Amino acid sequence: MGRSLYGTKRSDRAPILLAGWLPYKFRPRPRYRFGDSLTVAPTQTLSDKDFQRMxxxxxxxxxxxxxxxxxCNVQFAFNPKTGRMIAIEINPRVSRSSALASKATGYPIAKVASKLAIGYTLDELPNDVTGTTSACFEPSIDYVVTKVPRFNFDKFEGADEVLTTQMKAVGEVMAIGRTFTESLQKAWQSMEIGRAGLGADREEPSRNIIRMRLQKPYWDSxxxxxxALKMGAxxxxxxxxTKVDKWFLYQIQYLVQLEKEIGQHHLQTLPPSLLRRAKQHGFSDVQLAYLLQGAVAEEDVRRHRKAQNISPVFQLVDTCAGEFPAQTPYFYSTYADENESEVSEREKVVIIGSGPNRIGQxxxxxxxxxxxVLAAKESGYEAIMINCNPETVSTDFDIADKLYFEPVFFERVMDVIEHEKPIGVIVQMGGQTALRISRQLHEVGVQILGTSYQNMDLAEDRGQFSRLLKQLEIPYPPFGVALSPGEAAAVSETIGYPILVRPSYVLGGQxxxxAINKEEVREYAQRIFDxxxxxxxxLDLFLEGGVEIDVDALSDGKDVHICGIMQQIExxxxxxxxxxxxxxPFSLKPHVIETITSYTRSIARAMNVIGLVNIQMVVKKDDVYVIEANPxxxxxxxxxxxxxxxxxxxxxxxxxLGEKLTTFQDAGLLVSKLEGFAIKEPVFSWDKFPEVSKELGPEMKSTGEAIVFIDELSDDHFQKPYEMRNL
Known part of the structure; x- marks a missing residue:
């Protein structure tokens, strides 16, 4: 098994080692990347003697x-049976996983490293979290952190899902709990793959699938x-x-045993002690509703446990295991006795983050x-951030007034909202992650700031949105809605071909x-419903030969400002x-741009957009068709x-938060400073998936992007993709 230690060094002073890490791997060989490993801190199976050796x-x-x-980052390989330790590599720089170590311990590695590089010594630097100790003190944690990598094999048909030395993860989540089991379950709740924890939320796979996926290191091992443990292995x-340390297996076995105990009860007969124990080990209300006998919903479990006075508390990430007072408001939830998150009298705004990085989001x-977050603070509000991604700036402890490192999962978000009692919640910025839980938030009476939930939902409901476009006399492609593969095939015959087949409430064209015929529609529809x-x-008629347009705009419900109109080359x-x-745009006629602007303003006003809106259109023979709007x-x-x-x-x-667009317009703050053209270039990771087709289509495959500024369209950054646009 692998271990990594992170440190900071100043000249000949002894380095500070921030954390010992155990990449929780499923087979020692072939070795696979640290970035693809489930990782735990502090080390759970390493003796103090071996840790000190390392x-x-x-x-x-x-x-x-x-x-x-x-x-500096140092990596070791360690054989727990013989105690043999081998140094794998040393990287005298801040590494990709340094961000993970910083978020896990609260120790700002990059910040300290930067100050050391310009001449400070460790004893001269204060610990920003405690405010009373220096950077010389090694962090100590009294909780367990679990990192789970996020994969996007669903985007790459035919990709080899077996993990190797070539990193395949596109993102990661991190969770904090008082126990390994709690942090593990919270990590899987953070993954955004439809799981409510480590299982106990859907039917089990077949024995053959389980056996096959345990023989090699798969992402879902x-x-x-x-x-396998639930089936009696x-x-x-x-x-x-698997070669996984038995300590971890016994922890998972304990969760399976808890599932069996819970499954013997109805909600009303569930002992409060068992309910509390389940929550202490990370079980979500969704999992409990699934396991309990009878028809039980998530809200039933939530209502019942609150009646039993079983609710989480919030505790500090303080780098010192509570030995010194901490000043930084960086919290995680757990089911314990002491609540360390004090609620202020200020008006508060909660911003819901976007969760793990993946293709499309x-x-x-x-x-x-x-x-x-910064705008809310500038406006005088206490800004509260909820997110679970250690790779992001939003989870730096000094960005928001309060950071809750929690899954972007309805139950966890509601726990924070009920504790803090904000004036409202911002869901517009967190992509599809935040929008998915906006319905549940709306149903329990949480104030959604900006565009209302009803109008955000209208944009996702193809029937409602198309009726709106018809009222506004805005053209749109013929469309249909289906709830089964058979219905999809029938609807496609009335629309015509080629036809675009897609699910609703997804990002990145997932x-x-x-499809070009009825049989393909049925096949694709079945895959989507699976x-x-x-x-x-x-289902939308596909407009062949059209040019796709992206529009970003600001609106206060009355006035609308067009921020940018982008023309696709492909x-x-x-x-x-x-x-x-x-x-x-580089080739649109003035009257076409005027039409695009007019349609954008009409849609934003009709939907009472307050905040941002993105509208996608297709221009074909100078006619403009609206494809979709995303408020x-x-x-x-x-x-x-x-x-x-x-x-x-x-x-x-x-x-x-209530300001008007005229405030910015009158001050000249909305005037573009762009001279020439800006080009957004996609970045792909084909080398990670050599067996996957590189053909582009309606489902997004790029993993990043770059921006290039050019003065003239004769520049190669424009000419090369333009010449290759139809290849």
């Missing part, structure tokens, strides 16, 4: 590479281990197959969340396909996230903001 070796290694000032058998949404069983299917049918986009921040917001120099996320937040 610590001493790391210090010697850091000293041996000469004088330097900054961060932890889930398969739990299923022994800890010894699984340890022999990446760091672009965290950009919007961070600017929303599951989207272009992945999204409770979803509705949207033809319609290629997802906008995978296309090279140009701002401003929220889009992935193009950072691109438009940086291209024009207008902080639109900040202004959108201030509109949600």
């Amino acid at each position: 610590r001493d070796a790391a210090i010697r290694m850091m000293r041996s590479i000469g004088t330097f000032a900054g961060g 932890t889930l398969q281990i739990r299923s 022994s800890v010894e058998e699984i340890a022999d197959i 990446g760091i672009e949404f965290d950009y919007s969340c961070v600017h929303a 599951g989207m396909r272009i 992945i999204f069983p409770d979803n509705q299917l949207l 033809p319609a049918g290629v997802h906008s996230g995978d296309s090279t986009a140009v701002l401003p 929220r921040a889009s992935r193009t917001v950072p691109f438009v903001a940086k291209a024009t120099g207008v902080p639109i996320s900040n202004y959108a937040t201030r509109l949600m």
